[in-house]
Amino acid sequence: MKAMSLVVVGSVAYDAVETPHGRADRMLGGACTYIALAASYFTRVRIVAVVGDDFSKEDREFLASRRIDLEGLQTAPGKTFFWSGVYSADMNERTTLATELNVFADFNPTLPESYRAAPCLFLGNIQPSLQRRVRSQMNGVRITGGDTMNYWIRDHRPDLLETIAEWDFLIINDSEARMLSGAENLKRAASAILDMGPATVVIKRGEYGAMLFRRDAYFAVPGYLLDEVFDPTGAGDSFAGGFMGYLAERGLDLTSERADRRELSRAVIYGSVMGSFCCERFGVDRFRSLTRAEIDARFREFEEFTAC
C-alpha cells in the first residue's frame, strides 16, 4: 500500500459566522476548503474550485502552505461565494442568513491534465450532474466518494441517484440519510442507500458520532467530547477529509470484495478526530497550528475511551 493522491471538488468560500463564542465577518470557508485542509494531513490533495478576484493572497498562501495543489483553483471575474449563518445557544441549530453564490453560480469544473491520473476523488456537495462530469474527466480513478445535501435529494433526485450509483462511498448526515432513503430507522436507511450503489455508507450524527455501513461490516463510534465548541462550521467536511485522507494515505481499495474492516473503522475515527479539531477554533483556524502528532494523539484517545 502506498499513499494515493486525492482530488477534491467543491466550494471555496468566504463565511460570516456568529456563535455564542464570537463572530467572524469574513473568513475562509467552503466545503472544498475544509475537506482539503483535513485531508492534507494524510496525503497530497489537489483542489478543483472557483473563486472571485477578491480571493486573498493570504488565503491562497495558507492553502499552499498545507501542500494543497491549487492548479485547479480557477479565478473568475466577480466575487467569491459568500455564506453567512448564526448558531443557536446550544449550537445544535444554525440559521442561514445569506447565501450569495457569486462566481460559484457558473462553476464548470475542469480538471487540469495533471489531476486526471489521481487514484482518489472526493466530490463535495455540488450539483450532482457536475459531480458526474468531474468524475468522467478522471482516468482510472480507484476510489470515488462524495457528499450531497437536502436540496439535491429533494429537488434533483433522479440526477443524484445516477451520480451516486458510480460512487464507492457516500458520506451523509443522519437527517439526509433519512430523506434520501425514506426510512426513519437508520439501519434501514443505510441498507436502502447501499442498494443505490455505494458499497460503503458513512452516516454522520454531529456531536453524537458516526457510523459506517457495508454489507459485510458495521462500525459505530461515539462523538468526541470537547471542552468547548467554538464553531461547528466545517466539522462535517473536516470529517469527510479525515476519512478520505486516511483511505488515500493507506492506499485502501474499497472496491475489493471484502474491504479491511479494521482500516475502515480507523478511517471513521480519523474523520471524527478531524471534525473535533475543526470545532476548537473559528472557521479553519485550528488547521493553522494543528500537527499530525496532535491528530495521532487524539486518535489514541478515541481508541482508549471506546475500549471495552
Next chain:
Amino acid sequence: MKAMSLVVVGSVAYDAVETPHGRADRMLGGACTYIALAASYFTRVRIVAVVGDDFSKEDREFLASRRIDLEGLQTAPGKTFFWSGVYSADMNERTTLATELNVFADFNPTLPESYRAAPCLFLGNIQPSLQRRVRSQMNGVRITGGDTMNYWIRDHRPDLLETIAEWDFLIINDSEARMLSGAENLKRAASAILDMGPATVVIKRGEYGAMLFRRDAYFAVPGYLLDEVFDPTGAGDSFAGGFMGYLAERGLDLTSERADRRELSRAVIYGSVMGSFCCERFGVDRFRSLTRAEIDARFREFEEFTAC
C-alpha cells in the same frame, strides 16, 4: 469476586402507552419493575415498592418467575400508581397524558430485615429524602447507586444534593445532567456532578448511547441500532438495571481508589444491551422471553461493532 445481592427501590406501576406501533391500555410498568427485571439476569434482586390491591396475581407471578424477592413489595388499600403517555412519530419525544400516584403518594419504604445486609442498593427515581431513608436502613451497603429526575433537580435541590453525596454512582440522562450541573457542555456537567459526591457518573443519551465518567476513567459507547423500536418505555431503567446488575454479579467495588476500568465499561455495555432489548416489545414483554444467552450475544455484537 462473588455475586452480590441487590436491593432496588422505586415505583411499580401500571402504564398506558401509545407508540406508532400500537397501544397498551394497562401494562406492568414502573422504574423499579424495569430495573429489577433487567438486573435479575445478573444477580439476586430484592424490591422495595408499593402497589394497590388491584395489582394482579399474574404480574406478581411474573416478577417472582425472574427470582425477584417480593418480600418488600407492600400492598396498600387503593389503586396502583398509573402513568399514561404517547410517543411522537419518531419516538424521540413523549407526552405524559396522566400521572395518578394513587398508593404511591404515601409510599414510605421500609426494608424487610432480610434485605438489610444486601451489599448493593439501587435507589430508583423517588423523593430524595426517601432515597436517603432507605439507605439508612441498610447495614454496611457496599455500593449505592441511583437515579433522579428533573422535578427533584429543580424543586428539591438541597435535599437531592444531600442524598447523592452518599452515592457511589449516579445514572442520569443528558438533559438532567445539564440541569443538575448548570453546564451545557457534558464534559463540564459530568465534572461538576463528580464534585457533588458520586465517584462515578453515567450519562445516558437515549438512542445515541451512554458515557461513564470518573476522575480516573472515561468510557463512551454508541447506541445499538435496532431494526424496529416498538416502545422505548423503561429503556433507561433497563439500562440502569443492566449496569448495576453486572456490577453486582461481578462483585465490583466502586469505592476502591481505582476501579477496574474494563469492568466499568462492560457494565455500561450490559446496560446498553438491556436498554436495547427493552425497546423491542411493548412494556416489559421482552423480558418474558429474553435469555442470558441472548444478552451475552448482543454484548459480543457491541464489542464487534465498536472495535477499531
